[in-house]
Amino acid sequence: MSGVEENSESNREKALLSWVQQFAPYGVLTLDPSFRIQGWNHWMETHSSLSVKEVIGKSIFAIFPEIAERGLTPPFERASNGEATVLSTTLHHHLLPLSAPKHEGGQDLMRQTARIAPLLSNGAVSGIIVVIEDVTQRERQAEALIRQHRRQEILSWILAHLLKSETPWKSMRQLFFKVAEHLDFDSFVFYLRDPETGVLTLYEAGGISLHAEKDFENYPLFTRLAQSREITHFNSIQNSVESDYSPLKNAGLASAVGVPLFANDRLLGLLCFASSSRDFIATDESDLLMTIGQYLAIAVDREKTSELLVAAKDKLANHAQDLEQMVEERTTRLQETITELEMFSYTLAHDLKAPVRGMIGFCNILLEDFEKELTPGVRRIVQRLAQTPHRMETLILNLLDFSKVSRQEVPLSRVEMQPIIENVLSMRGNEVRMAVTVNSGLHAVHGNKELLKQVIANLIDNAVKFVETASPAKISIYSEVLSENSPSTRSSPLLFSASEASPAVLTSVQTEGLNHRVRIWVEDQGIGIPAEIHQKIFGIFERGVNADLYEGTGMGLAIVARAMQRMRGTCGLESELGKGSRFWIELPSA
Amino acid sequence: MELTASQNDALTELINIGYARAASALSDLTGHRITLEVPEVAIHRITEIANKLEKMLEGEVASVNQVFSGPITGNAILLLDREAALLLNRLLTDRPDMTGFDGAAREVITEVGNIVLNACLGAFGNLLKVQVTFTVPSLQIESVEKVLRSITIHDQGLEYALIIQTSFHIRVNNVSGYLVIILGVTSLETLLAELKKWEDRELA
Numbered sequence: 001m002s003g004v005e006e007n008s009e010s011n012r013e014k015a016l017l018s019w020v021q022q023f024a025p026y027g028v029l030t031l032d033p034s035f036r037i038q039g040w041n042h043w044m045e046t047h048s049s050l051s052v053k054e055v056i057g058k059s060i061f062a063i064f065p066e067i068a069e070r071g072l073t074p075p076f077e078r079a080s081n082g083e084a085t086v087l088s089t090t091l092h093h094h095l096l097p098l099s100a101p102k103h104e105g106g107q108d109l110m111r112q113t114a115r116i117a118p119l120l121s122n123g124a125v126s127g128i129i130v131v132i133e134d135v136t137q138r139e140r141q142a143e144a145l146i147r148q149h150r151r152q153e154i155l156s157w158i159l160a161h162l163l164k165s166e167t168p169w170k171s172m173r174q175l176f177f178k179v180a181e182h183l184d185f186d187s188f189v190f191y192l193r194d195p196e197t198g199v200l201t202l203y204e205a206g207g208i209s210l211h212a213e214k215d216f217e218n219y220p221l222f223t224r225l226a227q228s229r230e231i232t233h234f235n236s237i238q239n240s241v242e243s244d245y246s247p248l249k250n251a252g253l254a255s256a257v258g259v260p261l262f263a264n265d266r267l268l269g270l271l272c273f274a275s276s277s278r279d280f281i282a283t284d285e286s287d288l289l290m291t292i293g294q295y296l297a298i299a300v301d302r303e304k305t306s307e308l309l310v311a312a313k314d315k316l317a318n319h320a321q322d323l324e325q326m327v328e329e330r331t332t333r334l335q336e337t338i339t340e341l342e343m344f345s346y347t348l349a350h351d352l353k354a355p356v357r358g359m360i361g362f363c364n365i366l367l368e369d370f371e372k373e374l375t376p377g378v379r380r381i382v383q384r385l386a387q388t389p390h391r392m393e394t395l396i397l398n399l400l401d402f403s404k405v406s407r408q409e410v411p412l413s414r415v416e417m418q419p420i421i422e423n424v425l426s427m428r429g430n431e432v433r434m435a436v437t438v439n440s441g442l443h444a445v446h447g448n449k450e451l452l453k454q455v456i457a458n459l460i461d462n463a464v465k466f467v468e469t470a471s472p473a474k475i476s477i478y479s480e481v482l483s484e485n486s487p488s489t490r491s492s493p494l495l496f497s498a499s500e501a502s503p504a505v506l507t508s509v510q511t512e513g514l515n516h517r518v519r520i521w522v523e524d525q526g527i528g529i530p531a532e533i534h535q536k537i538f539g540i541f542e543r544g545v546n547a548d549l550y551e552g553t554g555m556g557l558a559i560v561a562r563a564m565q566r567m568r569g570t571c572g573l574e575s576e577l578g579k580g581s582r583f584w585i586e587l588p589s590a
Numbered sequence: 591m592e593l594t595a596s597q598n599d600a601l602t603e604l605i606n607i608g609y610a611r612a613a614s615a616l617s618d619l620t621g622h623r624i625t626l627e628v629p630e631v632a633i634h635r636i637t638e639i640a641n642k643l644e645k646m647l648e649g650e651v652a653s654v655n656q657v658f659s660g661p662i663t664g665n666a667i668l669l670l671d672r673e674a675a676l677l678l679n680r681l682l683t684d685r686p687d688m689t690g691f692d693g694a695a696r697e698v699i700t701e702v703g704n705i706v707l708n709a710c711l712g713a714f715g716n717l718l719k720v721q722v723t724f725t726v727p728s729l730q731i732e733s734v735e736k737v738l739r740s741i742t743i744h745d746q747g748l749e750y751a752l753i754i755q756t757s758f759h760i761r762v763n764n765v766s767g768y769l770v771i772i773l774g775v776t777s778l779e780t781l782l783a784e785l786k787k788w789e790d791r792e793l794a
Contacts, residue, residue, distance in 0.1 A: 071618070082723035083712065084656065086704045088697035090683045091619050113697050115726045123660070125723065138693050 027096075027112075027132030030119065033080050035059050038127060047098045047110065047134070060130075066097050075116045079128040084117035089135050100136040111136040144284075150182050151288050159295055168299035169269075172204050175292065176273070183285055184275055187253065189216050191226070191270040192300075200226055200270060207274075208251045215247035225258045226270040231290050232258045236279040252276050257286045259293035263301035271296065342406050349399040356396065359389040398555035401454065402540065405559055410448045410566045414590035417442040417456075417520060420449065421477060424457045432464055432473075439478035443518040445587040451563040455571075456522075458556040459583050463524035466581075479520045481589060516589040525580040534573055560585070591750065593633050597782060600789045601631050605754055608713030612706045619705075620682050622760055626706070630755040636772060639751045643734045643768065647671045652691070653730045653737045654703025658711050660722040662777035664748065665741050666711055668703040668756070669734065670767040675699050681760040691731060700729045706756070710769060718784050747774040 021028040021041035027048075030039035036059055040052045050063070060076070061068050067076075072095065075085035087095055095114035102108060112132050119127040158175055162168045172190045179185060187207025191200045202217045216222070221244045225232050234240075234256040237248045248256060256274035260267060271293050275281065363386035367379070374382065418438070425433050445452075463475045529537060536542050540558040564571045564585055575581035593601065609626035616624040634642065652675035654668045670678065679695045682702065691699075704727040715722040730737055741748070754769040773781065 078708065078712075081712075082660070082715075082721050083708045084704070084724040084726045085708065086697065086701045086727055088694070088701040090694045090698045091701060117726050118723050120723055123723075125721070135693065142692050142694060 024131075027098075027130075027134075029060070029130045029132075031060055031076070031128040031130070033125065033127060035061060035076055035080075035128070037063070044132075048096070064096050067095070076128060079116045079118050080125055082118045082125055084115065087112075087114040087116070089113050089139060095130070095132060098132075100134070110134050111139045147182075147284065151284075154178055154182060154288070155291060155295070158292055162295055162299035165299065166303060168296060168303055169203060172271075172296075173206055175296070176206055179273070179288075179292065183273075183288070184278060185273045186276050187251070187274045189213075189222075189270075189272045189274075191222065193226070193267055193269050195266075195304075203269070207276075212247070212251035215250055219247055221245075221247075222258065222270055222272070226260045226267055229260050229262065229267075231260075231286055231293075233281055233286065234258070234274075235281070239279075248274070254279050255281050257281050257289055259286075259289050261293050261297035261300065263297040266301070268297050268300050268304075342403055345399055346403040346407070349396045349403065352396050353393070356389045356392050360386065360393070363389070395553045395555070398553045398559070402555055402559045402562060405451060405454065405563045405566060410451060412446055412448055412567060414444055415447050415449050415452055416444050417452070417479065420452050421456055424453060424460060427457075428460070432460065435464060435473040435475050436460060437474075437476040439476065442477070442520065443479045443481055444590045445518045445520070445569075446590040447567040447569065447587045448563075451567055455560050455563050455585060458560050459522040459585075462556050462583070463522060463526060463581070466526040467524070468527060474525045476523050477521065478523075479518055482517045482519055482586070517586050518589045519584050519586045521582055521584045523580065523582045528577040528579050529573065529575040529581055530577045531575075534575065537573075538571070591633055591635065593631070596789065597785060598631055600785045601752075602628055604713055604717060604785065604788070605631065605710055608710040609706070609756075611712070612709035615705050615709070616682070616702065620760075622681070625759045627757040627759065628754055629757060632753050633778075634751050634753060636749055636751050639753065639770065640735055640738050642753070643669065643738070643770070646768065647734050649733065650731055651675075651734055651737065652699050653732070654700055654707065654727050655730065655737075655741065656704070656707050656711075656727045657725040658722045660715070661718060661720040662714065662722065662773065662780055664771060664773040664777055666707045667737065667741065667770045667772070668706055668767060669737070669770060670699070670765070672731075674765045674767055677763065678702060678758060678760070678765045681763055681765070696729050696731075700727050703727055703729070706769065710754070710771075714781065717788055718780070741772060747776075748772045749775050750778045752778075 017039075021039055024041065024043065027044045028039065028041040029037060029044055032038050036057055037055045040050075040055050045051055055063055061073065067073060072087070072092070075083075075087065078085060089111045092112075092114075094109055094112040096112065098110040098112070099108055100110035111134070113135050114133070115131045117129050117131075118125040119129050121127075157178055161171060161174065161178075165171050169190075169192060172188065176185070176188045187205070189205045189208065190203050192203040193200050200223050202213070205213050205216060208216070234245065234248060234253075237245055237253050237255060240249070251274075253274040253276050255278055256272055258270060258272040261269040261271060271289070273289055363382055366374070366382050367386065371379075418440075421436075421438050421442070425436060460475060464473045467473045533542075538557050538561040541554040542558070560583075561571055564587075567587060569585060569587040571583070571585045573581055573583045605628050609628065613624050613626045616626075647669055648671065650672050652670045652672065656666050658664060658666060676691075676695070679698050683694075683698055707727065708724065711722055711724065730740070732740075750773050752771040752773065754771070756767050756769050758765040758767070
């Protein structure tokens with residue numbers, strides 16, 4: 001290579017270096033072996049605010065005395081011996097103290113990675129080159145990523161915690177400690193809003209002295225803040241002249257952020273985190289708090305709603321229980337009253353028997369012993385007088401029967417109907433026996449023999465009694481089997497179901513599992529009963545129309561109804577005026 | 591090619607001198623007491639080392655590579671497996687949540703490699719009483735095979751590899767790696783001859 005070529009080669013390299021220095025996005029400076037600055041690119045001028053003229057020919061250590069103070073001269077010295085060095089930002093932060101773009105709350109020195117290397121010329125070290133890379137943005141981004149990662153951890157922890165909790169409003173202290181592990185907060189205040197009065201009440205506070213806490217109990221600034229629905233920052237509190245800030249100041253706080261808690265557009269409370277050591281809370285921190293506030297609000301809302309629901313359910317359940325108890329008490333009282341009344345009627349009937357007998361006795365004495373002394377008129381009167389106690393006695397006996405039916409023990413068993421009817425007829429006169437036709441093959445029932453005798457006797461006597469004057473009675477008795485769900489037993493409007501029967505008794509009838517029921521019909525061709533009194537006639541002392549024409553006490557059907565009720569059966573009738581009546585009784589099939 | 595027992599001893603001692611400087615620099619930098627140890631030194635033909643290293647370092651490795659030139663010329667590489675590199679990074683920087691090679695982590699590994707390689711090669715330079723110059727270190731995260739291929743591609747004169755097993759002791763942890771110095775035959779002979787002279791001087 002000739003000298004000229006060598007020279008032009010060298011010139012080209014110099015031009016290239018100069019070009020790179022000027023436009024590289026790095027700080028490039030070159031030093032001579034005595035560390036005097038030889039080259040200083042545009043980037044260096046911009047970031048150091050030192051022009052080429054100001055630095056050229058001066059020692060780098062004179063311009064930046066910090067290099068020596070921080071013990072960073074060896075890499076330069078080694079470079080002049082041929083060694084190349086890399087200085088990482090993690091271990092050194094920076095090589096030269098240059099300023100970085102301002103960053104909220106962050107460092108204001110540029111973070112750098114530096115490379116210090118020998119410049120070679122013909123195999124020998126002719127100088128040193130230093131290349132500085134600004135890694136501030138990269139590091140800030142990396143830190144932001146780490147912070148974001150931590151925050152996500154906090155949020156998922158908080159979310160999990162709130163989901164598990166049945167009383168999320170009591171979790172605030174734990175949530176605060178979790179947040180304070182990563183963010184520099186040292187106190188919190190937490191308000192809940194009373195949904196009825198709308199008043200914001202201090203629920204819990206942490207990191208604030210009890211004395212200072214009192215100021216927060218009723219703090220108009222926070223009430224306004226909650227209603228504003230906006231997240232609010234309080235920076236440099238101690239330097240503030242706002243009179244509103246005195247509770248914050250008194251608590252020794254330097255900065256705070258207040259987050260209103262909203263769920264479904266309803267204000268639930270207010271959460272405030274604060275620091276006593278720093279004057280400024282970064283936006284990404286308050287974003288985190290806002291998210292926590294949202295989580296908390298939703299959790300509180302959910303649990304408060306379900307609490308209300310549970311309370312309402314409890315109230316309803318209590319009410320139902322009260323109602324049941326009330327019904328039970330009333331039923332018991334009713335039963336007691338009925339028992340007392342039955343006792344009273346029994347005693348009354350029983351005690352009336354003696355004086356009635358007395359009256360009959362004295363009438364007989366008058367008619368028999370003083371026959372001759374009585375004028376015919378008087379005798380007629382005495383004879384009629386003697387009839388009255390007879391009727392009264394019948395009435396009393398019926399009353400005693402009714403009472404007996406109501407009171408006596410009723411053991412239930414299989415009963416054949418045929419013998420019962422025969423037994424009843426055998427005690428009636430010939431006329432009655434002739435009037436009654438009994439179908440053969442009557443079904444057996446599950447009932448009580450004595451009560452059934454009484455029932456059949458009353459029905460037959462009834463049928464015989466209520467016939468057109470002078471026309472002979474015609475009565476037929478037959479039975480049929482009804483299936484369990486036969487509509488006639490369920491929905492017949494004529495069904496007489498004793499209203500005194502407690503629901504429990506009726507239920508037990510239905511659940512006895514007897515699939516079939518037997519209905520025994522007693523049919524006459526008598527005067528009939530108008531539909532409007534079908535229900536009524538089974539009541540005690542109730543009598544049909546034209547009652548005056550027919551003898552009777554009005555007790556017969558009442559005894560039937562009561563007896564059927566005691567046997568867990570039912571009774572009823574189908575009848576039309578003038579077309580006869582069909583009375584029926586129904587019992588489980590046996 | 592095998593090193594004689596005395597060559598091995600001399601080489602180990604020389605590297606230890608270099609490593610003492612590296613350990614001291616790393617300790618100053620991190621504020622933790624760090625020591626470096628050389629359990630084993632061996633020399634191999636370059637064609638053999640890929641197999642040997644792949645057995646010891648599986649998968650991706652972090653390699654810091656510096657070319658040196660002067661009276662002896664070659665390539666120096668610090669090889670750390672992925673886990674060792676990340677552990678070293680965590681121990682040196684107190685960044686417990688580091689799990690990957692971000693920009694900062696790559697630079698830390700580069701700087702550590704740079705310190706170790708400079709110290710070791712500096713010791714050779716001192717021995718030979720010559721100036722060896724270095725390029726700026728570069729970091730690769732690749733398989734051993736690719737790292738070695740990228741080195742040998744550039745220089746046909748490289749024939750031998752000095753493999754220096756290296757252990758970092760930091761706090762109670764050990765991190766192991768390999769320092770590989772690849773040399774041409776002339777450079778190796780120069781190195782061994784100078785080593786012999788140095789040994790003789792030390793004994794004298």
